[in-house]
Amino acid sequence: MNSDTTFASLGLAAPLLQAITDAGYTHPTPIQAQAIPHVMTGGDLLAAAQTGTGKTAGFTLPILHRLLSQPAPKQQPGSPRVVILTPTRELAAQVEESVRLYGAHTRIRSLVLFGGVNINPQIRALQKPVDLVVATPGRVLDHCSQKTIDLSRTETLVLDEADRMLDMGFIRDIRRVLALMPKQRQNLLFSATFSSEIRTLAHQILKDPIEVSVAPRNTTAERITQNVVLTEQSHKRELISHIIRESGWHQVLVFCRTKHGANRLAEKLCKDGLNAAALHGNKSQSARTRALDGFKSGKVVVLVATDIAARGIDIDQLPYVINFELPQVPEDYVHRIGRTGRAGSD
Numbered sequence: 001m002n003s004d005t006t007f008a009s010l011g012l013a014a015p016l017l018q019a020i021t022d023a024g025y026t027h028p029t030p031i032q033a034q035a036i037p038h039v040m041t042g043g044d045l046l047a048a049a050q051t052g053t054g055k056t057a058g059f060t061l062p063i064l065h066r067l068l069s070q071p072a073p074k075q076q077p078g079s080p081r082v083v084i085l086t087p088t089r090e091l092a093a094q095v096e097e098s099v100r101l102y103g104a105h106t107r108i109r110s111l112v113l114f115g116g117v118n119i120n121p122q123i124r125a126l127q128k129p130v131d132l133v134v135a136t137p138g139r140v141l142d143h144c145s146q147k148t149i150d151l152s153r154t155e156t157l158v159l160d161e162a163d164r165m166l167d168m169g170f171i172r173d174i175r176r177v178l179a180l181m182p183k184q185r186q187n188l189l190f191s192a193t194f195s196s197e198i199r200t201l202a203h204q205i206l207k208d209p210i211e212v213s214v215a216p217r218n219t220t221a222e223r224i225t226q227n228v229v230l231t232e233q234s235h236k237r238e239l240i241s242h243i244i245r246e247s248g249w250h251q252v253l254v255f256c257r258t259k260h261g262a263n264r265l266a267e268k269l270c271k272d273g274l275n276a277a278a279l280h281g282n283k284s285q286s287a288r289t290r291a292l293d294g295f296k297s298g299k300v301v302v303l304v305a306t307d308i309a310a311r312g313i314d315i316d317q318l319p320y321v322i323n324f325e326l327p328q329v330p331e332d333y334v335h336r337i338g339r340t341g342r343a344g345s346d
């Protein structure tokens with residue numbers, strides 16, 4: 001693909017091109033230029049891509065294009081043609097927001113399903129026809145067992161952030177969901193990392209996929225200044241609180257390994273007069289939304305998160321990231337600090 005590639009030259013339907021223009025995108029990102037034409041024609045895809053590469057539009061746009069160009073014979077309630085599985089509620093909500101954005105000039109109906117919230121409104125929504133569902137694996141299985149969703153008409157399946165889903169122990173849920181879908185379908189798998197487990201899964205579900213790999217935009221993040229602070233374990237909380245207060249930092253994202261650790265640190269920071277919030281999987285959906293909104297608006301000064309919860313934070317340019325504990329794998333470190341130094345900022 002050369003740099004002259006435009007969304008129009010990829011052959012996307014007019015209502016989608018309009019939404020792309022509305023969003024202010026001028027050119028497809030590398031993953032979009034590679035993935036869109038192939039996915040539009042129904043092919044399977046194995047993509048190595050992280051958040052920030054434009055991967056969401058990379059699969060959403062061609063999927064919407066297919067839905068538009070091949071109308072379903074008869075619409076059934078609760079029987080989606082497209083199922084997108086994501087590891088977290090935040091990511092599910094974010095992806096569905098993208099679907100709504102890119103589908104704004106179409107009549108495609110989408111729905112987001114995740115746990116931690118009352119299932120009844122979701123059941124009611126599934127009583128109407130729906131084209132596309134974005135869901136976390138556990139909740140979609142809940143709906144399957146209550147027979148409120150029917151996956152037997154799935155034409156396209158997307159596994160987004162598949163590595164995270166496996167890390168979170170969703171492999172059995174995923175397999176159970178797949179068993180309820182028709183064997184003949186399109187499959188797209190996105191993952192930032194490729195363990196042997198991911199390769200096995202990809203090998204089992206993808207048919208003649210094209211492989212697309214894009215370097216995360218943050219691999220050579222020269223604009224990020226990295227500092228190491230050596231201290232006793234027992235002084236870490238006190239020191240972080242001191243550094244943030246003394247430096248007058250704002251919008252600080254702190255990574256902790258455990259939910260418990262995140263809670264303890266957030267409590268300590270609050271006690272010291274900083275507006276801090278913890279973000280992790282044990283929090284209720286409303287608490288998470290509140291923490292995220294507060295952090296985005298700048299009201300929450302410090303957000304203490306676990307890696308998994310932080311995946312759903314859609315903030316492109318953070319000024320400060322603190323690794324309270326080092327991550328287990330180097331990719332996570334790159335991903336964590338890559339939330340700073342974007343788009344020319346330091």
Ligand code: AMP
Pocket residue numbers: 024025026027028029032050051052053054055056057
């Ligand atoms: P993603 O990697 O899907 O999380 O997308 C990262 C960000 O890039 C999102 O905020 C998108 O709105 C934005 N984005 C996606 N595609 C484009 C594009 N072609 N041009 C400019 N921004 C884009």
